Amino acid sequence: MDKGGSVAAYYEGELVVNLWGGWVDEEADQRWRQDTMPCFHSATKSLSALVIAHLVDRNLLKYTDKIATHWPEFAQHGKEDITLETFITNKAGLSGTREPVPVRLLLDDPKKLGDILAKQKPLWEPGM
Structure with a gap:
């Protein structure tokens, strides 16, 4: 340390x-x-949690929603049943990516970034 x-x-x-x-x-x-x-680690987790909580409070999302309901491309490689709660509590097996992801993709090519994330295989069995 x-x-x-x-x-x-x-x-x-x-x-x-x-x-x-x-x-x-x-x-x-x-x-x-x-x-x-x-x-x-998790430099954006706090802000993301606030945005998600705000959307849940306005009934635009539910923690029990399957992510694939809102993002169908996400339902690959055994991720079709991952809920928002499973994802935000780091139990989805998606704490990182198997391939390097340049941060520049956020600005330069967000569609490509979305494709990479949608195709990502969980690093462990979701829910564990």
């Missing part, structure tokens, strides 16, 4: 804060450097 970190903040496209410090390793043998690659 690392005992260091970094943060950068941009304002109107300009870097205004760039801080790093601490240790990369538990033994405190390696200092955190400006170019140390941090590990982060």
Whole structure:
């Protein structure tokens, strides 16, 4: 486990804060450097959970809805019965992808990104 970190903040496209410090390793043998690659997970999970809760509150979604009801292409490779609840509680076996997915696809080709995600095979049996 690392005992260091970094943060950068941009304002109107300009870097205004760039801080790093601490240790990369538990033994405190390696200092955190400006170019140390941090590990982060679920950076968008909180925002996604709020949006989903808002849609559920407005009766536009139900946690018991099968994702394939709203996104038919998703129903591949044993995913046809995965519910929204199973998905958002990380029990769908879809915590990552088997192939690299460039973040640029979000802007450059969201359809291709959707195709990749729809074709993704669960990493473990859904529901576990």
